[in-house]
Every structure is written in C-alpha cells, then in structure tokens.
Amino acid sequence: MSAFWGEVIGTMILIVFGGGVCAAVTLKDSYAQNGGWIVIAFGWGFAVAMGVYAVGEISGAHLNPAVTIGMATVGAFEWENVASYITAQMLGAFLGAALVYLQYLPHWGKTEDPGAKLGVFSTGPAIKNTPANLFSEIFGTFILVLALLFIGANEFTEGLNPLIVGFLIVAIGLSLGGTTGYAINPARDLGPRIAHFVLPIRGKGGSNWSYAWIPILGPIIGGTYGGLFYQIVFEKSSISWVFWALTAVIALITIASFLQDKTSSTSSSISA
16 A cells, blocks of 8 residues: 555544544434543544554554644655645545544434534634634644654554554643644644535534634644754754744734733623
C-alpha cells in the first residue's frame, strides 16, 4: 500500500471511531445517548490509536494536516509530500464521516436538534469568542505536536507508541477540549463538515461555515509552533524568523481574546 492510501485509510478509521462516538453519545435513541464528555474523549483517543496502529508502518500515520505541516517545518518530513498527504487526509476524513452517517442512518430523523447533528461531524465553540476560540485550537495543537515529538524521542515497548499517542488525545480532550471541541486537526473538522453539507441528513441545519476557518488555521499555527518550539528548546536549534513571527501572531490573538472577553463582560453587566 502506498503512503497516500495509508493516510486515506488511517484518517478514515480515525473519523469512523471518533465521529462514531460523537454520534453514539449525541443522537436520539442510541443506547449510548448522553454518555458524556469522558466517553467522547476516550473514544477519540482510541480512534487515533487505531488509526496509528493501522497505517503507522505505511505512512507514518500523520492523519492530520497540522502534524504534516509541523513535521515538514522542522525538517522531519519532506515538503514535496505535504500536498498529497493533506489530500489523502481530507479524503479519508470525508469517507469516514460518510460511513458514520450510514451507520446511524435511522437516528438522524429521530434527532430534532440540527446543532446536535452538526456536532457529530464538526466542532464549534462552547462560548463564541473568535480570538479565544482560535487560541484554544492553536494551544491544543501546539501541545499535540510538541508531545508527539517528545513521545517519539523516548523508547517504549514495541507496539506501545500508538496507545501512548491515544492517551495523549484523551488528555487533550479532557483538559483542553471543553472550549471548542478540540478539533486540533483541520482534516478532522473540514472533511466531515463537507460531508455534513453534501449528505442527505434528515432535518439538518447549516454547516456553520462562518466558524470553519478556526479549526483549520488554529491547528496549522499551533502545529507549526509546536514543532519549532521543540527544536529550539529540546534540540537547541537556532531561533528562526518563522518562530518569532508566529510568537507575535499568537500574542496578538491572546490580547484580542482578553479584549473581546472584557467587552462581552461589560455588555453583560450593562444588560443586567
């Protein structure tokens, strides 16, 4: 199997299990309905682990454009292969979402809330604050890529690495995921969002395209920054202009988050 098809299949497995647990917990009359956030976090963790087990020896199991770009930025992956990997990841994510749709086919019509249906496919903010939401995705993916690199620097019993990575996803979900649903992966969000848009899902609403750029841009910034940070801190590499540029961008986003939160708080106080 080629690396391209490895990424397609690995990302499809990721979404089948990850999107599947969201459907199980969310959709009406599922036996797992109302299973809660912990179930979702562990479901996504095992989803990543299974995807990595499936194709890790074939493609490296990036399964995530932010990981691919982050690895390429630090020289751990060839830039010439980035476009094909991202294409494969997007295709795999779309196919995985379509399979989740088919698996839960009778449940879409039973579920009245269009937002709940969209949540099976893509992420959204718990509280809308655009710069804060963007920061959440940047920070979550920064931790993801940084942790992947230092996990890779350690030796584990053969075959254990994918499980460790899976528990990393669980940790991110439990600790950082409550703000935006922790996409931390542009393909994981955009591929299924496109599937939501095109599939004949009974009673669905809009696909919230106005938010869709955040789980794309945020993870790309965070993944790149995580890779550069690892190089500088752990490998003592020289600091590049890209690192300083991203630092400035993240600082501005952080300041904007505080300003918007203050404005929202003031508006709430006046309304009260």
